[in-house]
Amino acid sequence: MADDRPIGIFDSGIGGLTVLREIHLRFPDEELLYLGDTARVPYGSKSKDTVVRYTRNNIGFLEAEGVKLVVVACNTASAYALPEMKEHKGAPVVGVIQGGVEAAVKITRGRIGVIGTEATINSNAYQNALARFSHGIYVMARACPMFVPLVEEGWVDNDIARAVAHRYLADLRGQVDTLVLGCTHYPMLKETISQTLGEGTRLIDSAEETARMVGLELDRLEMRASEKKKPPRVRFYVTDSPKRSMEVARRMLGQIDVQEAEYVDII
Numbered sequence: 001m002a003d004d005r006p007i008g009i010f011d012s013g014i015g016g017l018t019v020l021r022e023i024h025l026r027f028p029d030e031e032l033l034y035l036g037d038t039a040r041v042p043y044g045s046k047s048k049d050t051v052v053r054y055t056r057n058n059i060g061f062l063e064a065e066g067v068k069l070v071v072v073a074c075n076t077a078s079a080y081a082l083p084e085m086k087e088h089k090g091a092p093v094v095g096v097i098q099g100g101v102e103a104a105v106k107i108t109r110g111r112i113g114v115i116g117t118e119a120t121i122n123s124n125a126y127q128n129a130l131a132r133f134s135h136g137i138y139v140m141a142r143a144c145p146m147f148v149p150l151v152e153e154g155w156v157d158n159d160i161a162r163a164v165a166h167r168y169l170a171d172l173r174g175q176v177d178t179l180v181l182g183c184t185h186y187p188m189l190k191e192t193i194s195q196t197l198g199e200g201t202r203l204i205d206s207a208e209e210t211a212r213m214v215g216l217e218l219d220r221l222e223m224r225a226s227e228k229k230k231p232p233r234v235r236f237y238v239t240d241s242p243k244r245s246m247e248v249a250r251r252m253l254g255q256i257d258v259q260e261a262e263y264v265d266i267i
Contacts, residue, residue, distance in 0.1 A: 001222065002224065002225055002226035003068050003222075003224065003225060004031065004225045004226055005031075005066055006030070006031040006032060006033045006066065006067050006068070006233075006235070007023065007030050007031070007032050007067060007071065007214065008033045008034075008035070008059075008062030008063075008065065008067030008069065008070045008071065009023070009032060009033070009034045009035070009070075009071040009073050010034070010035040010037065010058040010059070010070070010071075010072065010073060010074065010077075011035075011036055011073040011074040011077075011184060012036075012037050012040065012041045012042055012043035012044075012054075012076065012077065013036050013037070013038055013041035013148075013152075014036040014038065014152075014238070014245055014248055014249055014252065015073075015148065015151070015183065015184035015185035015252075016034065016071075016073025016074060017034065017036075017184075017249055017252040018073075018184050018185070018187045018188065018207040018252060019071060019096065019184055019206075019207045019210050019211065020032055020034050020073070020253070020256075021207070021252065021253055021254065021256060022205075022207045023071070023210075023211045024234065024256055025211070026211045026212075026214075026215060027211075027214070027215065027218070027225070028228075028231060029226065029227050029232065030225045031225065031232040031233050031234075031235075032232075032233075032234045032235070033062065033065055033067060033234075033237070034234070034235065034236050034237065035058055035061060035062060035237045035238075035239075035266075036236075036237070036245060036261075037054060037058055037238075037239050037266075038238045038239050038240040038241055038245055039238075039240035039267065040054055040239065040267075042076075042117065042148070043076040043077060043119065044076050044117035044118055044120065044145070045118070045119065046076075046119070048080045051076055051080040051081055051119075052081045052084050052085075054077070054081075055072065055074075055077045055080075055081035055082075055085070056081070056085070057266055057267070058077075058266070059072075059085075059088075059090065059091075059093070060266075061264070061266045062091070063090045067091055068091060068092075068223050069091055069092050069093075069094065069214065069217060069218065069221075069223065070090075070091050070092070070093045070094070071094050071096075071210065071214060072094065072095045073096055073184050073207075073210065074096070074184065075097065075116050075117065075120040075125075075182050075184065075206070076117060076119045076120050076123070077095075078095030078096045078097045078125070079097065079123040079125030080119070080123060080125075082097075092217060092221060094213050094214055094217055095210075096206050096207075096209075096210045097125055097126060097129055097182075097206075098129065098213060099206065099209030099210050099212055100126070100180045100181070100204050100205075100206040101126060101129040101130055101133055101180070102209070103204045103209045104130070104178050104180050105133045105134050105137070107178055108177055108178040109177045109178075110136065110137055110138060110177070111137070111138045111140075111175065111176045111177050111178070112130060112137055112138070112139050112140075112177075112178045112179070113141070113142065113172050113175070113176035113179040113180070113201070114126040114127065114130075114139060114140070114141045114142070114179070114180045114182050115141070115142045115143075115144045115147075115168070115169070115179065115180070115182055115183070115193075116141075116143065116182030116183045116186075117143060117144075117145060117148070117182075117183055118143040120143075120182050120183065121141045121142065121143040121182075126139075126141065126180060126182055127139050127141055138176075140172055140175060140176055142169065142172065144164075144168045144169075144183075144186075146164050146168075147164070147183065147186055147189055148185045150164060150189065151185040151186075151188045151189060151252075152185070152248050154248075154251050156188050156189050156191075156192060157191060157192055161189065161192045162192055162195070162196070165189065165192050165193055165195075165196040166196055169196045169197060170196070172201075173196065173197050173198055173201070174200065176197075176201055177200060177201060177202065178203075178204060179193070179197060179201050179202070179203050179204065180206065181193070181204060181205055181206050182206060183206075184206060184207055186206075187205045187206070187207050188251075188252065190203055190205065231257070234258050235258075235262070236249065236258045236260070236261045236262065237261070237263075237264045238261045238262070238263060238264070239264060239265065239266060242260070242261035242262065242263050246258075246260060246261045249261065
């Protein structure tokens with residue numbers, strides 16, 4: 001049975017649009033609904049209790065819109081909130097950590113780097129997940145907070161971006177064979193990050209891996225949408241600054257057609 005209800009995706013801001021883009025590329029018949037909680041961004045500087053509360057709030061909004069699946073496209077929320085929501089009775093929930101961890105473990109030669117926001121790195125979510133999947137892996141973790149504003153300014157391949165990447169990552173060069181991009185903004189910086197680390201390090205794109213996990217969950221629950229003759233809607237909601245959000249979204253989404261960012265008050 002086809003299930004044409006939308007997939008809901010949320011992030012603390014609009015970095016999760018990289019996840020939406022990958023889901024759209026893999027599953028072009030799926031209707032997508034994105035919520036960027038731009039009024040309360042960043043989650044990376046918030047307490048665990050606050051992040052859990054915001055996450056429940058966002059999931060509640062998406063469920064009220066009738067989504068069949070929720071993608072938590074926020075590493076901080078995935079790290080802090082998902083372990084607290086094991087008894088969640090609503091729509092199935094997919095986070096952004098598991099897919100990246102699984103992909104890294106498959107290809108590593110034993111030395112994995114993880115980069116993300118300070119909250120994601122301090123939560124040890126990736127480090128603990130990697131330890132559960134495989135013992136004996138050497139993990140180096142780095143917080144790279146300046147990467148997010150670089151992406152939102154569109155500065156992903158210039159001297160400033162390269163200087164910041166060198167400052168954060170120079171000591172990882174030659175030390176890790178695999179690097180997990182543990183923030184949904186970071187795929188926009190893949191080329192700059194790869195140049196900094198050199199050809200010996202393979203990058204794991206958490207957006208791509210999350211889209212893969214979404215596909216597995218859709219198949220497991222038999223929730224794939226029916227085939228469409230034209231692309232289904234992609235709806236885009238934000239809790240603050242719709243105009244600014246659309247400017248950044250156009251850079252991140254490329255050819256995906258999103259007409260406008262619609263303001264919603266979910267607080």
